[in-house]
Amino acid sequence: MKLKNTYMKEHKNLFDLYVRRVCAAYVISEQEMFSRTKNNDVTEARQMLFLLCYGRPMRVSKITQFVNDRGLSFHHTAVLYSIDRGMEKLIDNEDFREVVKRCSKSNLILHDRKKNLT
Numbered sequence: 001m002k003l004k005n006t007y008m009k010e011h012k013n014l015f016d017l018y019v020r021r022v023c024a025a026y027v028i029s030e031q032e033m034f035s036r037t038k039n040n041d042v043t044e045a046r047q048m049l050f051l052l053c054y055g056r057p058m059r060v061s062k063i064t065q066f067v068n069d070r071g072l073s074f075h076h077t078a079v080l081y082s083i084d085r086g087m088e089k090l091i092d093n094e095d096f097r098e099v100v101k102r103c104s105k106s107n108l109i110l111h112d113r114k115k116n117l118t
Contacts, residue, residue, distance in 0.1 A: 025103055033046060051082075
């Protein structure tokens with residue numbers, strides 16, 4: 001049981017670290033990050049946050065739990081959709097890719113989620 005708690009704590013700390021880094025990169029507050037706004041910058045910031053966490057790798061269920069704990073009611077399918085959009089931007093948008101690199105400051109395990117499902 002202690003191992004599971006340590007594992008959860010590490011993921012929570014990592015999630016919080018990514019929240020701070022992504023908010024700083026997009027010059028938004030944590031309150032904005034976890035609000036219902038559909039502002040493009042905030043939406044893209046959430047996509048990046050979810051992508052960073054997923055690339056660690058962190059389970060989608062944990063990402064969803066951490067987002068919900070912050071007060072934003074998000075379903076796991078919305079997190080998956082955001083990850084997919086983030087992956088597309090990672091491929092197509094050099095600026096997005098550079099911000100991901102700065103925010104991660106480590107090698108992400110970037111894998112194609114759809115390939116893992118087949």
